[in-house]
Amino acid sequence: MSQARANIAGARSIVVKIGSSAVTEMSDGIDLARLDALADALEARMRAGSDVIVVSSGAVGAGIAPLGLKKRPRDLATKQAAASVGQLLLAHAWGTSFARYDRVVGQVLLTADDISNRSHTANAQRTLDRLRALHAVAVVNENDTVATNEIRFGDNDRLAALVAHLVHADALVLLSDVAGLYTGDPRKPGPDGQPARLIEEVDGPEDLDGVIAGTGGALGTGGMASKLAAARLAADSGVPVLLAAASDAAAALGDASVGTVFKARPTRLSARRFWVRHAAETHGSLTLDDGAIAAVTARRRSLLPAGIVALSGDFSDGDVVELLDKSGAVRARGVTSYDADDVATMIGHSTSELPQDLQRAVVHADDLVPLA
Template sequence: MTSDARQFVATARSIVVKIGSSAVTDMASGIDYAALDALVDALEARMRAGSDVIVVSSGAVGAGIAPLGLKKRPRDLATKQAAASVGQLRLAHAWGTSFARYQRVVGQVLLTADDVSNRSHHANAQRTLDRLRSLHAVAVVNENDTVATNEIRFGDNDRLAALVAHLVHADALVLLSDVDGLYNGDPRKPGPDGEPARLIEQVDGPEDLDGVIAGSGGALGTGGMASKLAAARLAADSGVPVLLAAASQAGAALADASVGTVFKARPTRMSARRFWVRHAAEASGTLTLDDGAVAAVVERRRSLLPAGVTASTGDFSDGDVVELVDAAGVVRAHGVTSYDADDVAKMIGRSTADLPSELRRPIIHADDLVPG
């Protein structure tokens, strides 16, 4: 199962490794210390082989369920945050204790979506992670579940891991959970033709995902194959190769990437600004474009002019990121607007020549537009 993509993952000098909730917690006792120690053994082996490793660890809520006497993963936000406040402390201590067997120091980094979507916070998070690496500490990252609301969540730690991988300019991303790769169907059930589902060993592009159905998360986590697939595509699209494998196969996954499914990265790395515009920043509004403007922006990479805009929604300001959608409401691009919402409302559908001089710049310059 050797390929260039697997070789990139196997030899990457810096990697982000995401650990799923089910890999380190269980409903009965909270943290599965034996499983966590086995993962740390594999991570330590990779670090001794010369790689910088950042860990993105799920499991805070799962680790707090048993100590609080809860019978299942809570659904309401307040109880989730309470469980996370108990579990986060226990989980951080468990990571620290396990890595201490190798005389490694662990630093906990808790992030919310705002820490990545806000440009200044984004830079602060990057500096913290880079400094921990330079001090030879192991950064263990998690979403700050104790304060994150539904409106400011990443959604799951798979997406967080993909964002962190780009944030720290990692060479590869490894997603470890309770699944051993991407299948073309449910591996627990026979397909319509009676044949078992087939492991997809490598994904080179969207065409390799035709017919793939991804499910949601399990009892302890919020992810599932759908979130892993979305995160893998996000990272690969930004230039970071991804390996999706089972946590029980961590040794092989981190040694030679010989297991699971590998996602080939785009040939060129997306710039930090373009990545932020497309994937990290929260859109503050929406501009609807006519067919001509869609073709100009998406296909010819031209600046967005007022004449091609048919509608504007949202309360955005100069410098905010907005979504650009076609007449059917499909998102076709993201961009940084040069005007606030009130000014754009005055410009919709008008020729540049008919506007006052202060409104004659493009609504979004081509350099600030990212298709997709």
């Protein structure tokens, strides 16, 4: 067994994300038998000594059948209506299933704004930590009833990765309808006529060369592309990830011998640097010359006004902005020390040419996170 799998198998604190297809059916809503099987595997992990937080998709899927809908809705209002029905049913189903083990379930609904806003994040973290301390099972979902297209996580895979960092989890397990990460669609032969190959371990980006990731299925919004992005996000923050089939939940939550494991970076990002890199909403961008790009990405230097060639957006002191190279590619993110109007007067000037109150770095090195 690799060290990454051993770390997941022995993790004391774990976040488990369960996909829509694992707990719902288009025609019947929630599949109680499959949900009970998942609860059995989760309970076994908790009895083995781990704290477990569940991120459960399926609210919209659970609401489709009761509302008489024939397929997953596309418009926002109907999605929110389905979620309002489904969230109640899904929370009740989890509560009933865990009640077999005398476990209490607490529902935690989050929006992207709750994670991008640092005070909201602290509140969510306290709630989740307290539920764990009281030996309740926290079941987290995106609050689809109020989230708009502009402030959505996009899928619960990303939400799970953010929650894993938020609660300082030791591992993240993503359970869905696929057995792991494959080199292509496992249901179809590849261009060479050979079946897709399961990738058992991802140590770094080079292991993903040639991998083709698809989008979500009929009941969900994720798909392999979102799972891959979430796994890389969590691994980048220092949390190892296991991607496996929900039908293999017992093994995934036991010895972690199934699926694909993503090795975590050796050291975790600090809470602030993680927030800047992955969670914060950006309010504008600064385009840098080649020298400034090299300084902030390779040498981890502060951004000075002389290296800025253009700006976009109406940002304020303390907002997170994207740092772009001249081709428009995002190379870093950081917290600006000035309003957009002030930066506009500073572009291209050396620090010595500016008034005393404008001689700080535009983005200090401590508040700057390269993306490469």
